[in-house]
Amino acid sequence: MVPLKRRKTLPSDAGNTVSDSSRHKVPNKFSQVVLFLLERKMGASRRFFLSQLGRNKGFQVEDVFSESVTHVISENNCGTEVRTWLESQGRGQSLRVHLLDVSWYTESMRAGHPVEITHRHKLQEQQISEAEVALFSVSSYACQRRTTLDNHNSNLTILTGVFGVGAKTADRWIREGIYNLEQLRDSGQTLNRAQKAGLEHYDDLNEPVTKAEADAIGEIVQKAVNSVLTGSQVALTGGFRRGKLTGHDVDFLITHPEEGKEVGLMPKVVAWLESQGFLLYQKTTRNSYLESKDGPARPASNMDRFERCFSIFKLTKGKEQESTQPEEQNDLKTKDVLRPHMQADTDQQLCELSKNYQMEAASHKIWRAVRVDLVVSPISQFAFAVLGWTGSKLFERELRRWAGHEKNMSLSSHALFDNTQNKYLRATSEEEIFAYLGLEYIPPSERNA
Template identity: 25%
Template sequence: MALDFPLIFLLPAHLGSEELQGLEDQIPTLTYDINEAEVILGKVSRKERALFELRKHKLVLEEVARAKGSASPSPKCRRLLTPVDAFSDATSDTASDTESHVNFKQPSSPVFSTSRTATVKVVKLAWFTESVKAGRVLPLDDYVVFEGRKPPPTPMKPQLLPTTTAADILKRALVDAPAAPGGGSRPRFSYGQGKGRMEEPSHHAKRPPALIHQTTSEHEIDLHLPPIPDFLHTTYSCQRPTPINPPNETFIEQLTKIRTARTLTGDKIGVRAYSSAIATLAAYPYYLSSAQEVARLPGCGSKIALLYQEFKETGELSEAKEDEIDPRLAVLKLFYEIWGVGETTAREFYNKGWRDLDDIVEYGWDSLTRVQQIGVKYYDEFQAKIPREEVESISNIILQHANEICKGFQMVIVGGYRRGKLASGDVDLVLSHPDENATKGIIEKIVVSLERSGYITHTLILSTKNSERGQMPVAWKGDGRKAGTGFDTLDKAMVVWQDPNCESSDGEKKKKKTKNPNLHRRVDIIVSPWKTAGCAVLGWTSGTTFQRDLRRYCKKERSLKFDSSGIRSRAEGSWVDLETGPDGKPAPDMLTAERRVFRGLGLEWRPPEERCTG
């Protein structure tokens, strides 16, 4: 039975991605809105650090003096403890503002108070972990770093209404005349791509609506809303069909822009919350009609509902628009798109004063890794999308070279291509062979063969970890450490590809000295042993949130550890074989193996085109 914790906001500071995700999965009363939290939990040990985190999250609290050894408010404050808010046991990955439900009874728990006037406590992470270990919610006394109360709103002074005369009314009417029909400041419609959008006057600052407004007609529509599909009553996007072009794609694109900004600024909790909301909306099979329809969806709530209301009224989101014109975010995005540079490194580049690629080359070239140097060198070419026909051509050349080394290799093109994208950012493919001896060490031979043929110009990463351990799936806690954070340990080569065959305008082969006009492409070649090929194809095909939720589902529902190199038992640490048939025979092909993984995990089969969670 879940412990009766208060509403908890988890501070991401000093938490790694794996630790952050693990804690979020454990907290039954997690909220992503710090303003509604009763306890703010984190790796905080000093009051100064607690105050810094509160300022960072824009939460203003008035410090409350606490009696040493007392977890409850002073007698003077205790008189204010009615009515109180009931706790909610709902758990979801949302960016919502959960509404409070009120009951009029005195709180019974001595650990924390739930009054509207109760304080908010910044608490050490040890309180939660030790409570879980003890099987009960421990008193907060020894763990509170800072305690504060939200300041009451400033009361408005009553003002006497001035006497209004007919002359005053006429004067005001003349002043307001430009805003009437035909006036210059009335909002106007503009039409772009077939859709009308409201444009605010330039002197108006766009702001998200503070409340969800609902007209009578909208209320009537809500009475006839379509039922929420059964598959949306789960927090795991791996249990839902999610098409590549959902009905509400335009609104989702706006949310994706906000999520990108959160990624660039290091807001891990915001990224996860928006990812969950986007995955839910992408799986919703109906066109949205009202903010109330959004609020009822799992993973969304009132925060996303307010954003939808703004989108419905204006055709865009002000936050997304502001992010697009933010010069700092524009630079961070430029750096983030360099191959080999993550969001943390992008911020480091920015903090060094660099503002474009030329700055990196002039001031920091020698400090870059070789991979980052290649990413900068071919930045523009890597940004160009790869058509499906070219993806197929590159993949078939690689398969041909593999079969020249050892006949019998099979291949599945994965990534965005398999999910149905018309163009891809890179080429991802999985190779495997029924004979396990054929896949051992083959990746190095394939790379050498393609380099000699002129197709591979640079090898960014070459990993042979799987072959080095005899192609055995690594145990969950092998060698006394975790097996990773979701990235597999398969043999792989991440390379730069350029077709060496180029022709002049008259169809003749160009001389070798002439510069090759073909674009450099990013290609990932993954080699899996046959016994885990289904996991490899599943992991490398699915969208990011689908993969995240698949790992979460395996952990919470099956006590398993999943990644593309296999499935392991969390209880015993050993490999779990889901790809061998009931007759003891291996799968006849890689796609059949993938279906067996779905079935073995108790998941309904989802074709690649339904795994587009983003």
């Protein structure tokens, strides 16, 4: 068996220098405070973002837990759980550190200095069972664990709730003093096309998408695909395939049973959707995946290389809503709303009345914006694409890690390559892929790691 590789760790002082060489090193302003963010239940990407935010504010945030740490920051863990973790690191009894909820950290970031620690910031002790304690020693591979939807992980949205804005851009804006949408609109920042659409449709895009809405979009996509290439297949993936009732977007995989028939399909589908008025925004990328007899090259990023359309759909609300709100009634006139109040004698009153009108008009809107990703896959790669696009992200990452460390294989959303036999392993179903990896098959509903 190939031994596990140790995760590379940075020295404690390396965390104060960001990877981008264009950024300067921010001096530590608070020498008596040394912070460590616990990744458990917080997630690696969120921990990285919050750590960088703290360092940019002048805090010393350690990547590795050590004796110098004075404050341990946790999210969705009780004090007992964190102490159990400390004990598992051999540090439980000897250290006297503050065990704090992430709320203390975010409040300190806003204040620009460590805020006073109050009772509500302190992690509370709770009784946990032996089974819960055992969670700290289970296999590190999420693809060996069954994880249902009933878990307590949560995500943080700051400015990253704007479509087209990632952690790096949000971090830059925060360092420039932009913390909310109003400040972003007034800042004069140059936004790309995706970010402009994201800001314009922010409320809709941050409203959960229901399974019924996902199914309605699925019917539209299926109609579009059938209109340009009969016999094509459309599969709903992502969280909805894992059993979620709501999500932040909708993902569809498209293929055709005859290899090669899918070439040129995406532009035709997008053109049909645009002609029918379904797209508020779209950006298409081409398929850049190529197989090599020597095995897959290391990808430039974690994203696959399928032909893809990132889009914002204009989804008409249900017929039962339309019947009670006909379009002629929805087309409200400002004068009709303001007429009873024409005696208002101050600009502030008129401004408030105008805001009320806008809110009333928005409440009568018969459509909403929804994020939709369309992905086209050749039938030979479809099983791998379905597995990769079903998620969760952590489950997929751990599945690839298992393949590499335990089986000496390379897994992606395109293919599975056996490095020992120096050949690709073909599969027509997810069950075959799990079998190649020597894993018990886990259904989509239990991949919510």
